[in-house]
Amino acid sequence: MSGLALQNITKEFGTFTAVKNVSLTVPHGTFVCLLGPSGCGKTTLMRMIAGLDLPTGGAIKLDDADITRVPTHKRDLGMVFQSLALFPHLTVGENIAYSLRIRGVGKEDQKKRVDELLSMIHLSGYADRPVAKLSGGQRQRVAIARALAISPKLFLLDEPLSALDAKLREAMQVELRQLQQRLGITTIVVTHDQREAMTMADTVVVMNSGEIRQAAAPVEIYRRPADTFVADFIGMTNLIDFTADSTGRAHALGSPIEGLAVPGGLSRGVLSVRPEDVHLTAPGHGAMAGRVTFVRDLGGTIETFVEAGGKQIVAVSMPHARPDVTVGQDVGIKLSPDTCVVLKS
Amino acid sequence: MRREAPQKLSDYGPLLFPAGMLIVFFVIPFATMIAVSFFKRDPAGFYSTAFVFDNYARFLSLFFGKVLGFSLFLAIAVAICCILLAVPFTYLLSRASRRTQVVWLVGLLSVLSLSEVIIGFAWSTLFSRTAGITNLLVAIGLMSQPVALNPSLGAVLTAMVYQALPYTVLVLYPALVRLDPTLTEAARTLGASPIKSFFTVVVPALRNTIMATLIMVFIFALGSYLLPQILGRPQHWTLSVLITDQAIYQSNMPFAAAMAVFLVLVTLALVGLTLLAGRKGEAA
Numbered sequence: 001m002s003g004l005a006l007q008n009i010t011k012e013f014g015t016f017t018a019v020k021n022v023s024l025t026v027p028h029g030t031f032v033c034l035l036g037p038s039g040c041g042k043t044t045l046m047r048m049i050a051g052l053d054l055p056t057g058g059a060i061k062l063d064d065a066d067i068t069r070v071p072t073h074k075r076d077l078g079m080v081f082q083s084l085a086l087f088p089h090l091t092v093g094e095n096i097a098y099s100l101r102i103r104g105v106g107k108e109d110q111k112k113r114v115d116e117l118l119s120m121i122h123l124s125g126y127a128d129r130p131v132a133k134l135s136g137g138q139r140q141r142v143a144i145a146r147a148l149a150i151s152p153k154l155f156l157l158d159e160p161l162s163a164l165d166a167k168l169r170e171a172m173q174v175e176l177r178q179l180q181q182r183l184g185i186t187t188i189v190v191t192h193d194q195r196e197a198m199t200m201a202d203t204v205v206v207m208n209s210g211e212i213r214q215a216a217a218p219v220e221i222y223r224r225p226a227d228t229f230v231a232d233f234i235g236m237t238n239l240i241d242f243t244a245d246s247t248g249r250a251h252a253l254g255s256p257i258e259g260l261a262v263p264g265g266l267s268r269g270v271l272s273v274r275p276e277d278v279h280l281t282a283p284g285h286g287a288m289a290g291r292v293t294f295v296r297d298l299g300g301t302i303e304t305f306v307e308a309g310g311k312q313i314v315a316v317s318m319p320h321a322r323p324d325v326t327v328g329q330d331v332g333i334k335l336s337p338d339t340c341v342v343l344k345s
Numbered sequence: 346m347r348r349e350a351p352q353k354l355s356d357y358g359p360l361l362f363p364a365g366m367l368i369v370f371f372v373i374p375f376a377t378m379i380a381v382s383f384f385k386r387d388p389a390g391f392y393s394t395a396f397v398f399d400n401y402a403r404f405l406s407l408f409f410g411k412v413l414g415f416s417l418f419l420a421i422a423v424a425i426c427c428i429l430l431a432v433p434f435t436y437l438l439s440r441a442s443r444r445t446q447v448v449w450l451v452g453l454l455s456v457l458s459l460s461e462v463i464i465g466f467a468w469s470t471l472f473s474r475t476a477g478i479t480n481l482l483v484a485i486g487l488m489s490q491p492v493a494l495n496p497s498l499g500a501v502l503t504a505m506v507y508q509a510l511p512y513t514v515l516v517l518y519p520a521l522v523r524l525d526p527t528l529t530e531a532a533r534t535l536g537a538s539p540i541k542s543f544f545t546v547v548v549p550a551l552r553n554t555i556m557a558t559l560i561m562v563f564i565f566a567l568g569s570y571l572l573p574q575i576l577g578r579p580q581h582w583t584l585s586v587l588i589t590d591q592a593i594y595q596s597n598m599p600f601a602a603a604m605a606v607f608l609v610l611v612t613l614a615l616v617g618l619t620l621l622a623g624r625k626g627e628a629a
Contacts, residue, residue: 050534051533052530052533052534071533071538072530072533072534073533073534073535073536073537073538073539073541073542074536075534076536077534078534078535079531079534081527081530081531082527083525083527085525085527085528085530085531087528087531087532087546087549087550088550089549089550089552090549098532098535098537098545099535099536102532102535102536102537102541102545103536146535147534147535149535150535150536156534
């Protein structure tokens with residue numbers, strides 16, 4: 001299979017296990033985001049793919065060749081570091097040409113390729129500027145161009161956009177995704193920003209404490225989280241404890257949820273319900289009873305906080321469907337069974 | 346933090362103490378030395394006030410020219426040896442574990458506590474025929490009989506490098522510790538072997554620091570006058586040795602002062618040239 005394959009990768013630092021038995025295949029030309037909180041092992045995993053750290057167990061294969069022990073400089077990859085790591089003593093053009101110079105490419109060809117890459121990142125004519133004179137977004141683009149100069153087999157980015165302000169970051173996410181699709185290059189991005197992962201990735205890999213919790217398409221991750229960690233980490237969610245009786249009927253917040261099928265043998269668990277799937281109605285009529293504690297009107301969306309059964313439930317609605325509620329008002333909560341994801345607690 | 350430039354005369358108050366110290370202990374002695382360099386030597390006593398160029402004229406001879414040339418050569422050689430040894434060493438040290446770093450730095454600092462005299466005599470013993478390191482080489486069969494390695498240029502150079510190396514490392518250390526380690530990692534992901542990344546990234550990125558250290562060690566080595574006498578032959582004596590000789594043993598203070606002033610001027614000129622070359626390189 002062409003592409004990258006991680007087989008049972010483990011990394012131990014002394015007694016601490018940073019990455020536990022991780023297996024993952026990244027088909028050629030796909031965009032994968034490693035997503036997780038700090039310390040979840042995502043950066044360590046990427047450093048092992050780059051060869052900057054060696055795994056204590058398992059194998060890494062690129063296009064069916066075992067590269068587990070191949071030194072970094074022989075791996076034909078391009079990497080963008082969180083700090084960008086642009087060489088301060090070189091100009092923009094020299095930075096981009098570095099990998100070509102190291103490989104002994106002729107001066108003429110170097111210049112041609114640099115011009116090509118500069119026009120790709122919309123910085124034509126910047127070749128002779130010192131990198132210190134660039135703005136954050138421009139430096140970001142130069143780091144990307146430098147990593148892509150040799151047309152690597154694998155494109156790695158470690159928290160590439162974290163130094164940019166929010167607006168620029170969102171614009172760069174789109175730009176990076178479009179660039180990746182145009183080049184068709186196998187790309188892996190490490191991020192802790194789930195919006196970033198959702199925007200760019202074909203496959204989002206959610207990690208926690210050194211393990212992969214779920215690897216799937218962004219919408220799948222959002223709609224069908226595999227466990228409570230994934231459900232809670234990706235976007236906002238309401239995690240509601242439920243119990244199931246012998247007939248398989250689920251009860252939550254003191255009321256039964258009609259039509260929800262609980263898998264056989266599961267007597268208790270957690271429901272994950274996205275805030276936009278929580279509907280507020282008039283109290284009674286079989287709805288769960290709650291009381292509004294806070295309303296956050298953000299203009300684009302309205303978040304209503306409701307206390308029900310000792311738990312805080314958040315409902316999100318759009319302005320045109322603004323719920324007519326005030327703080328302290330008693331309301332009913334309706335959950336539709338097809339939007340409830342049943343998870344083990 | 347933004348700080349305002351001094352507005353009133355009283356704002357310069359805190360500078361009074363250091364300025365006073367500088368004037369009393371540096372400017373006045375140096376000015377005296379310059380003045381003395383134009384005085385006339387009095388063979389019966391010390392010197393008499395005058396304004397003559399005799400001392401400088403006497404200096405313009407082939408002999409002193411050669412000594413000056415050798416002094417500069419020796420100082421440059423020491424500076425280059427120190428940089429060649431210290432840059433790779435300090436780079437590796439800055440990437441080592443905290444514990445290793447502390448052990449090495451404490452060791453280097455303890456070398457600084459040794460006086461030039463002790464260093465000189467220690468090396469003269471190590472280089473001797475009877476008790477020197479060649480005896481070890483004989484013992485392990487690499488040499489057939491022990492030889493004396495001093496007096497020689499190599500012995501002078503070794504001891505001076507030994508003396509200057511701790512300073513070199515301590516000056517380079519902060520800059521190398523601050524150097525972003527991802528720079529060399531980036532170079533490796535771009536296809537450079539660890540050695541290549543050292544020469545294409547670490548060395549050029551630290552060019553200014555290395556240049557400044559080179560100048561510092563050069564000036565430090567220029568002032569050395571004991572080691573060349575202990576470990577070298579008369580032809581290895583530096584201008585500093587001759588200045589000491591004139592000032593202390595020949596009681597010719599005006600001539601010693603003239604040589605010292607001349608040495609300062611030549612040093613300043615060389616440092617200026619180096620900085621100028623560095624700036625040109627930067628602009629290119």
